[in-house]
Amino acid sequence: MNHTSHSADEYDAITDAAAHWCLRLQAEDCTTAERQAFEQWLAADPLHAQEYQAMLDIWQTADHLPRSATPGNVINLPRRRQSAWRHYASAAAIALVALPVGAWVGWEQGWLPNHYQYLESGDAISHVVLSDGSQVELNLGTELRFTNYKDQRRVTLVKGEAFFKVRHDSLHPFVVHAAQGQTRVTGTQFNVWKYEDQVKVTLLEGSVLVSSDANDSDGGYRLGPGMQASYQAGDYEPRLSQTYAHDTSLAWRNGKLILDNLSLAQALPQINRYLEQPLLLADENTGSIRISGIYDTKQIKRLVSNLPKVLPVYLTRNKDGSMLLNRISPPPARG
Structure with missing residues (x-):
């Protein structure tokens, strides 16, 4: 199957998600809602099912490793198998719980984590x-x-x-x-x-x-x-x-987002971090407007709704439901 439509980062994220679902589905406290969420995730992309099956394959492979494995008889898997184990190593958490001997082999070879x-x-x-x-x-x-x-x-x-x-x-x-x-x-x-x-x-x-x-x-x-x-x-x-003396990068640890004379183009990634759906800019001219202030990270939605009160902008909504910031054009100069 061709997965060229996925970036390396997206592919790794899918692999990690598959490992997470393998772990959660085996947990005693896995809820009905989680199982429904898993089914939705599985159906969202054919690659999801493929990656999840690869996780199960690791479990089955580990189950067939010799139970008497010792430092003297560590198994040397073929190079291609080693690569597969390393790529899917996040699933080792499952094997470590259920298969301590097989997992020990993977740990010693550097393929599998112990936690x-x-x-x-x-x-x-x-x-x-x-x-x-x-x-x-x-x-x-x-x-x-x-x-x-x-x-x-x-x-x-x-x-x-x-x-x-x-x-x-x-x-x-x-x-x-x-x-x-x-x-x-x-x-x-x-x-x-x-x-x-x-x-x-x-x-x-x-x-x-x-x-x-x-x-x-x-x-x-x-x-x-x-x-x-x-x-x-x-x-x-x-x-x-x-960084300068009064850098605000860590203000979030006190529940604050500090915008120090930033353009909207610079500020929006910091604002959007706290929104379920990103706020978008209509154009570069809108993005050049500058903003300052100290905001509560739990009240960023309120910041968005208040932007037209403090900046020369207005909000519109796209067909997909996303919010768009538009600059209010100044009135033409009188001749």
Whole structure:
């Protein structure tokens, strides 16, 4: 089957979702609503069913690994099988629960993790301690997955924003994947913001390596405290900058969104992060209007409805239901 219509990032997201559903459907507390949501997800794209079946294949393969596996008789799978196991490794959480011996083989080979966590913050900021002892703070509407491998700790930031305090382990790097890039650390404090295919990394303490290409596993650009790196999916390299003394990137940890004299084109990705449906710009002229202010992250819908009261704009609705910001043209000058 040809999947060229999916980007690498979309393909990985589908694989992660398939692993999540494998895990949830086996859980005792899986609800009827979740099972209905799974059926809808399964029917949404033929690739969903294919990826889910691949997860089940991993379980079945692990079930047939020798129960007496020891360090002296680790199985060497063919190269193609190794690649498949690594690609679908998020499903290992299931195998680890049900098949400890088979999972041990995968752990020793570096294909499978020994721990998997799925985190979702909903409409409240969430604080979580990961299985490795690292701490993560999730902004509203944030979703991420954590898997612990023998050679690295891996986070996939599906959407939203998270602040990390990583437990130091120089032999076990902590890697955050967002869009098509990654941030690699061994122990530090940093923030990662993601909206659609845009990513911004802000470093507070320590150092990190940021790459806009996740395949660049050992390279990247090193940030020091007070630096930021921004990129979009497909960028050759990230854009680096120095934060200023009153940078507002982490205001969300206090429930605030601070817009400091930004154009609407710059502000909308930050605003849309908190909306179920994005607010759109009618044209570049509208996008050039500047906005400032401090807003409650739980009241961003109110901000949108109030924009015509504070800016020379009006709101219209597209046929698909999305809201459109339009600039009010000034009256013609009197001759």
